[in-house]
Amino acid sequence: MKAEIIAVGTELLLGQILNTNAQYLSRELASMGIDVYFQTVVGDNMGRLRHAIELAAERADILLLTGGIGPTQDDLTKDALAAALGRSLHIDPPAMEQVERFFTSRGREMTENNRRQALVIDGSTPLPNETGLAVGVAIEQKGKFYIVLPGPPKEMKPMFDRQAKPWLLQHALTDEMPIYSTMLKFAGIGESLLEDKLLDLIQAQSDPTIAPYAKEGEVSVRISTKASTEAEAMKKLEAMEAKIRERLPEHLYANTDVPIEQTIVELMTERGLTLSAAESCTGGLLMESITAIPGSSAMFLGGIVCYSNQMKEKLLHVPHSLLEGDGAPGAVSPEVAEVLAEQVRAVADSDFGLSVTGVAGPGDSEGKPAGLVYVGLAERGRKAEVFELRFSGNRESVRVRSVKALFYQLWLKLISK
Known part of the structure; x- marks a missing residue:
């Protein structure tokens, strides 16, 4: 079956918020065997929204609409869908009770426009909102299946997962193999x-x-x-x-959807190995990536962000002659990457020490081009290895790719044992 996602909201067209809902829904639909051929973004306009719905119904079997079901006058999604289907709207009593209960529990007066959040289309299945107030809608007409979901991701995701997805499986995908x-x-x-x-x-x-x-x-x-x-x-x-x-x-x-740093944490933890790191141009990104993994405290001992030459000398004893002066290779060099990896490993007394030094950009540094990076890998009892990397792209891209490249070298070392 084919689906189309219609995201409703002028704020999306103005670029004020990202359309993360479409990304989430596309991934979920693909896992259900449903192909998404089109994604549409429409502003808060009754005529254009109705036209988008009618056009989507010509080319898709399933239409998912997100946003535009709140309490204000520009929340028009249910109105437009009802008009496109030739149906009316009515208040859903359980949804209305939820809205009233919300205001009563907080001692606040409910304005009349909040009743709009309890509207459903005649003949539809209401989709309860477990994390908000606006009720969703699911309806079938002439072999087409329509789902209306809230705009805020914290409301949309649980409603799709717990309400809309089971409805689709029951009504639209009865003959589909999973x-x-x-x-x-x-x-x-x-x-x-x-x-x-x-x-x-x-x-x-x-x-x-x-x-x-x-x-x-x-x-x-x-x-x-x-x-x-x-x-x-x-x-x-x-x-x-x-x-x-x-x-x-x-x-x-x-063979599961995990970052390489998670594989490294698991491998090192299983083997009782420890890790430390010294970072210059990546500014702590490597350590942040590792410590974001649950259980990393079992294998990661710590690290140092030695951004300046002074910190490289003072904390990790990089010789001044390597960093500055006539004939010095400079901070961005294989020599400095080697010393950083070996010294941080020694200071932490870890089994492995990693280092990164380079030019993240956007401009050159020390007469060396943006994207030139050296990464070091020191192992207890062995001389450190250094790898030269050359990347294109912006500053953030260079930083991320440097960290991933170093993780890859560590992974290769671990699986070779």
Whole structure:
């Protein structure tokens, strides 16, 4: 089945808020085997909203509308859908009781316009709002399925998950087989090279399907299949995963949707290994990434953000002759990356020490170009290894990709043991 998402709100058109609802709904619908071919954004205008609904009904089986169901006069989504379907609106008693109870419990007077939040379309199924006041709507007409959801994500997500999704499964997807997916995660390889390695599999795909996705420093491949049972699905997914793993064993770090730092935390914790870090151009991003993972306290001992040369000398004993003066390689150099990794490992007495020093941009530094980064990896009892990285992109991109590249080198070291 095909779906279209219609996000309602002039604030979306003005760029005042991001349309994260469409991203969430597209992902959820894909997991249900529903294809989203169009996403539409419409302002708070009755005529344009009704036209968008009528156009979407011509090209989609399922329409999901988000936003525009609050108490004010510009909240017109239910009105426009009712008009497009030739139906009327009425107050849903349970929803009205919830609105009244909200104001009574807070000792506040309820204005008349708040009654709009309890409106539903004649013949529809009300979708209770567990985290807000505006009731949602689900309705079928002439083989089309319409869902109306709140705009705020904290209300929309639970309503879709607990109310709308079961309604769709019961009314719209009765003949559809469920879709099953596996997410493979890769590091140390770009999207174009990964696609090239898997091109014949992608071009020949039918079932399972293969879809690559990319974000800063990581690439994912979603393998999906429809099957009548989970056992049947897993057999097909595992066979395709084995083919992909055989081609890219040095890059595939997980078969669940987790960042590489989580894999590292789990591996090091299981083996009783510890880690420390020294960061310059990334300014603590590496440590933040690690400590965002639950359980990281078992393996991460601590780190130092040594942004200035003074801090590199004072805290990690980087020789002044490496940092400044005639013939000095400078802070952005393999020599300094090596000392930082070895010194932070020694200071923390950890099994591994990581370091990052470079030019995040946007301009050059020390006569070295933006995007030039050196990362160091020190292991107890071994000489530190240093890797030169060259990135394009903005400052944040360089910082994120530097951290991910260093995590990849640490992961390679861990799986080689």
